[in-house]
Amino acid sequence: MKQIINLLLLSIFSLQTYAQAIYEDERYVPETDPLVLEKLDQWQDKKFGLLMHWGAYSQWGIVESWSLSPEEYAWCERKKGSNPNDYFAYKKEYEGLKNTFNPVNFNPEKWAKAAKNAGMKYVVFTTKHHDGFSMFDSKYTDYKVTDPECAFSTHPRANITKEIFNAFRDEAMWVGAYFSKPDWNSKYYWDPMYPPKDRNVNYAPGENPEKWSKFVTFTHNQIMELMTDYGKVDILWLDGGWVAKASKKEIVDWFTRKLNNDNDEAYLKHRMVNQDIKMDELVVKARKKQPGLIVVDRAVHGKNQNYLTPENRVPEKMLPYPWESCIISGGGWSHTPDAKYMSGREGIHMLVDIVAKGGNLLLNIAPSPQGEWQQGAYDLLKEYGDWMDVNSPAIYGxxxxxxxxxxxxxxxxxxxxxxxxxxxxxxxxxxxxxxxxxxxxxxxxxxxxxxxxxxxxxxxxxxxxxxxxxxxxxxxxxxxxxxxxxxxxxxxxxx
CATH class of the missing domain: 2.60.40.1180 (Golgi alpha-mannosidase II)
Known part of the structure; x- marks a missing residue:
């Protein structure tokens, strides 16, 4: 029965994702900045990129940060830790994974060479996921890979984001910074005075403007660190689309439909909260540091979503705007022990199908807690590389x-x-x-x-x-x- 319920929940999530994609399809806002338009054209010619989900959570082999979210989805289940039935004990133990994270076999040059040989042209790396663990040397948090309590902090390559960006740039690849807007470790997002209700902020931002302002400042500061101290950044890939400005009308409409028991479960599944992160201001500041920066404010209607990102699916038809399918290559988004990877035939057919419809493929590979890729990932990339050596003119440009x-x-x-x-x-x-x-x-x-x-x-x-x-x-x-x-x-x- 539990398995059936989980399958039903997964189906609801899939329908929600599909409904969101249709909604976005109708509401794409074209870019007007000529430098960004030029960069978007270049990006659309690249066709094939690498996504990497990596953090302290890789030690448990779980679904990234999601077990911290008190929501009834299969991917939020707590399956690790000594006391998964005690939420607060679990959260403390989860956050303690920072101390034992020690990927001593970290070798980003090996990854960059394999990606380049496969025909990939850019990388998007998770500098911070929803749990708030920063894979870069941020001045604004202690919950980071370079904190002295982290086992890896004494390693000469402890600033993982900088090392990855440099390694991939050295192979003439673009770099993109994945950054989660929600931060479940920040006391200005999940105030420890209150238990979290779901993935959203756990207090009312409108009634606590000073506290919310501190979170906005914190978020801007961290993103500007990435835009300032990490060399040339080509893409800012923002996740956590629920952190966005919501009008009073949208919130009232949501509550009205909720009270009327509206059938649109995809729309009503989560609370509608106005979480204005001042994205327009942030993008202006970021582009002063990184002219022409492509910004992907995922699932947020507006000018700051320069391309759309169907997740783990390939659209059935050509789409009339820039887009990229982000797809799991094997296991899950994050490290999965003994993951089974897609075959070379599946991967190549997927790339060809996406490119024929005008999109890019962003293929996810998840490093292990030791800082390695599984052999299945290398085998798949070798298949891509062998095929692209002959057929790349049908893909690029x-x-x-x-x-x-x-x-x-x-x-x-x-x-x-x-x-x-x-x-x-x-x-x-x-x-x-x-x-x-x-x-x-x-x-x-x-x-x-x-x-x-x-x-x-x-x-x-x-x-x-x-x-x-x-x-x-x-x-x-x-x-x-x-x-x-x-x-x-x-x-x-x-x-």
């Missing part, structure tokens, strides 16, 4: 071309007008068919087609609807890559 996908063939187009047809091989399919038919496009007269990884043009012939590629025997039995085969078409007729 491309844009969608309708109808984006026909049966098992995804389509992209580069700035020169070349079209790439990505044939997604079925499970167990290791040789190409003798003929490939595409009905939705018509090649220009005299157009040339060749398979990426070869230097020989292949024959094609027009059909009443579309055209047919005739695949030579020597290519059929000896494809240039695994899992997906790409044909470059020099041009197509317009609509």
């Amino acid at each position: 491309t844009k969608p071309i309708a109808p984006y996908k026909e049966n098992n063939i995804c389509m992209t187009q580069n700035k020169e007008g070349n079209v790439f047809l990505c044939y997604l091989a079925a499970e167990g399919e290791h040789t190409l068919p003798s003929e490939i038919i595409v009905e939705s496009l018509t090649p220009k007269r005299g157009a040339k087609i060749k398979m990426l990884g070869t230097h020989t043009n292949v024959r094609w012939s027009p059909l009443d609807k579309g055209f047919k590629i005739k695949v030579p025997e020597k290519i059929r039995g000896n494809p240039t890559s695994k899992y997906a085969w790409v044909f470059k078409l020099s041009g197509v007729e317009g609509p």
Whole structure:
């Protein structure tokens, strides 16, 4: 019965995420800053990035910070610690993980090289998750990796965020700072005078303006540390979308629907609290330090969400704004012992599908408490790298071309007008068919087609609807890559 309840809760969460995505789809606010627009164009050409969730919680192999939130979701269950049934004892023990966090095998250069070889172009690292544990040397908290009570603080690379940013920049990759707006360790967010009710602030900010102002200042100070002391930062990736300005009308509407027992559980699941973090002011300050900075204030309607982030899902269609699917590669967002990673075929097909729809893939890999990646992560990235060595022209710097996908063939187009047809091989399919038919496009007269990884043009012939590629025997039995085969078409007729 418990498993059934957990599945139902997970389904509700999935529906909530989906409903939120639809809501965002209708309300995207385009950027106007020319430097940001230029940077967004560059980011959209990069296509493939790395996300890393890492913190002291990795020692327990749990779902990041969420067991601290007193909400009835499966991912908030307390499964570790000596007394998980006593919330306050559990919270104290959880926060004590700071003292034993000691990732002595931390080697960000190894990660950066593996990511680069896989074809990744940027990294987004969790500088702070909702629990408030700072993976950087913040002056504004003792709950951090560089605090003297943390076992790793004496290590020469204790300022983990700085080390990661430097290692990835050295591989010519962009860096992004994931930062959680809520902070469940801060006394100005979860006042220890009151028990937390849920993920939200546990007091009324409007009735305690001085206390809330201290939290806003604390948040701005920490983010400005990252913008000032950590070199070039390309993306500020903010999580905790419930920390946002809410109008009186939105709050009244929420309470009215709650009292009327409205069916929209996705909307009513959490309290509506006005948590104005003064984001507009913060973004102006941040961009003075980091001109052109891409800001992703996730799930908050407005100008500070420069691109949208469907979470752990791939949209069914092309989306009319900049977007990025953040996807778990194996296990969970945070370290999962003995995690099972997606196969090379699954990962490559996912990347191709996302890019054909105009998006980027941000693939999550979670380091262990020792500071290592599991071998499954390296194996997956090796599969990506081998495929990208041959087929990357179909990925980088491309844009969608309708109808984006026909049966098992995804389509992209580069700035020169070349079209790439990505044939997604079925499970167990290791040789190409003798003929490939595409009905939705018509090649220009005299157009040339060749398979990426070869230097020989292949024959094609027009059909009443579309055209047919005739695949030579020597290519059929000896494809240039695994899992997906790409044909470059020099041009197509317009609509």
